[in-house]
Amino acid sequence: MKLGSKKITGTLIIFSTLLLTACGGGSNQSNDKKSDDESSEQNALYKVYYQPFNVSSGLITDFFEITTYLIQDDQINFNKSHNQPLDRRILTESKILEIGTPQSNVFKRLTPTQWRYERTSELQQDLSFELVQLDGQNVFDRVLPGYRENINLSSNETNGLNQNLIKFYQNYKDTVFPKNSICYRLKETQWNQNHITQVDSFDSPSFAEVRERIVNQYEGLKYPPISNQSDYQLAWGNWHGYDWIFLLNNLDVEETVGTIGDATDQSAYAIYTPSQPWSVEQSLSYARDQLNSFEKYDRDDQISQMIILGQKMRIANLEKGCFAFNLQAIKTLKKLNLINWKQGDSSDVGQFFGSRTIVDASHE
Numbered sequence: 001m002k003l004g005s006k007k008i009t010g011t012l013i014i015f016s017t018l019l020l021t022a023c024g025g026g027s028n029q030s031n032d033k034k035s036d037d038e039s040s041e042q043n044a045l046y047k048v049y050y051q052p053f054n055v056s057s058g059l060i061t062d063f064f065e066i067t068t069y070l071i072q073d074d075q076i077n078f079n080k081s082h083n084q085p086l087d088r089r090i091l092t093e094s095k096i097l098e099i100g101t102p103q104s105n106v107f108k109r110l111t112p113t114q115w116r117y118e119r120t121s122e123l124q125q126d127l128s129f130e131l132v133q134l135d136g137q138n139v140f141d142r143v144l145p146g147y148r149e150n151i152n153l154s155s156n157e158t159n160g161l162n163q164n165l166i167k168f169y170q171n172y173k174d175t176v177f178p179k180n181s182i183c184y185r186l187k188e189t190q191w192n193q194n195h196i197t198q199v200d201s202f203d204s205p206s207f208a209e210v211r212e213r214i215v216n217q218y219e220g221l222k223y224p225p226i227s228n229q230s231d232y233q234l235a236w237g238n239w240h241g242y243d244w245i246f247l248l249n250n251l252d253v254e255e256t257v258g259t260i261g262d263a264t265d266q267s268a269y270a271i272y273t274p275s276q277p278w279s280v281e282q283s284l285s286y287a288r289d290q291l292n293s294f295e296k297y298d299r300d301d302q303i304s305q306m307i308i309l310g311q312k313m314r315i316a317n318l319e320k321g322c323f324a325f326n327l328q329a330i331k332t333l334k335k336l337n338l339i340n341w342k343q344g345d346s347s348d349v350g351q352f353f354g355s356r357t358i359v360d361a362s363h364e
Contacts, residue, residue, distance in 0.1 A: 043071045126189065143322075147165075164340065183324075202268045
C-alpha cells in the first residue's frame with residue numbers, strides 16, 4: 001500500500017495624485033483609503049511560521065513567514081481551497097463523501113474566542129481560543145516556544161544553515177511585546193462527528209492480516225510506564241459495507257492511523273478523526289507524564305534523546321504556542337528588520353491549519 005501525500009495573490013492599486021488633486025478632494029480619498037486599509041488589517045488573523053533548513057528537500061536555509069488572513073463578514077475564505085473537490089473518500093456513520101465532493105473550507109467567527117471550521121456541510125469543527133495579552137512578554141519565546149531552553153542557539157556549528165533563527169535569537173532575544181498585543185492560544189477543539197479518511201487505494205495485505213497486527217499492537221501495550229494498555233482502546237466497526245479498526249489513545253485525542261477493508265478483504269490505510277473533544281490541558285498533562293516516563297530510563301542513545309527533545313518541544317508549544325496573533329503583535333515582529341519575513345499564502349486552508357509541503361528551493 002502507498003500512502004497518499006499541497007504563492008501570494010496581490011492587488012496593485014495605482015493612485016494618480018495629480019489627477020485626484022486636479023479633480024479636488026484627493027487628500028480625503030487617500031485618507032479614506034488608508035483608513036479602510038487599517039481597518040482591514042485590524043480585522044484579520046496573523047499566523048507566524050518557522051521552517052528550518054531541510055537539505056533533503058532542497059531547502060538550504062531557514063526562513064520565517066507571516067500570513068495575513070482577512071476576516072470579512074465574520075469569516076475567513078480560502079480562495080484556492082473554496083469548493084475544492086475532495087481528493088480522498090471520507091466515511092461517516094451516516095454517509096460516504098466521495099472523491100470529488102466540493103468542500104466549503106470556511107473559517108467562521110462565532111464570538112471573539114469561538115470559531116467554526118466548515119469543511120463540508122456534514123463535517124464541522126468548533127475551536128475555542130484563549131486571548132492572551134502579551135504585554136511585556138518575550139517575543140522570541142512566544143514565536144518559538146521551547147527553543148531557548150532546548151536548542152543551542154549560540155552555536156553556528158549546530159545551526160549553520162539556520163541563519164535566520166540565529167539572527168532572531170542573537171539580536172532580539174530580549175525584545176518584548178508592547179501593550180495591546182494578543183496571542184490566540186488554542187484551548188479546545190471538537191468535530192461534530194467521527195469520520196474516517198481513506199488514504200490510499202485498496203490492496204494487499206488483507207484486512208484480516210492488518211487487523212491482527214493492530215490487535216497484537218494493543219496486546220503488547222503492557223510495559224508501564226512507557227506503554228499502558230489502559231491509556232488506549234481498540235475501536236472497530238462497519239460503515240456502509242467497509243470494515244475498520246483503529247487503536248485510539250484515550251488521554252491524547254488526535255487523528256489516528258489505522259485501516260479499512262472492502263468486501264473482498266483488501267485493506268487501505270485510513271485516518272480516524274474522533275468527535276471526542278480535544279483540550280490543551282489534557283494534552284499537556286499526558287505529554288508531561290510521557291516525558292517523565294521517558295526521562296526515568298535515562299538512556300543516552302540518539303533516538304531516545306530525540307524523543308525526549310521532541311516531547312519537550314511539544315510541551316512548550318502546548319504551553320506557549322500561538323495559533324495566531326493580532327495586528328499589534330505582528331507590527332512588532334515586522335520591526336525586527338534583520339529577519340527576512342516572507343509573505344505567506346493565505347489562499348490554502350491546509351497551510352492555515354499547519355499542513356504544508358516544502359517546495360524545493362531550486363524551483364522557486
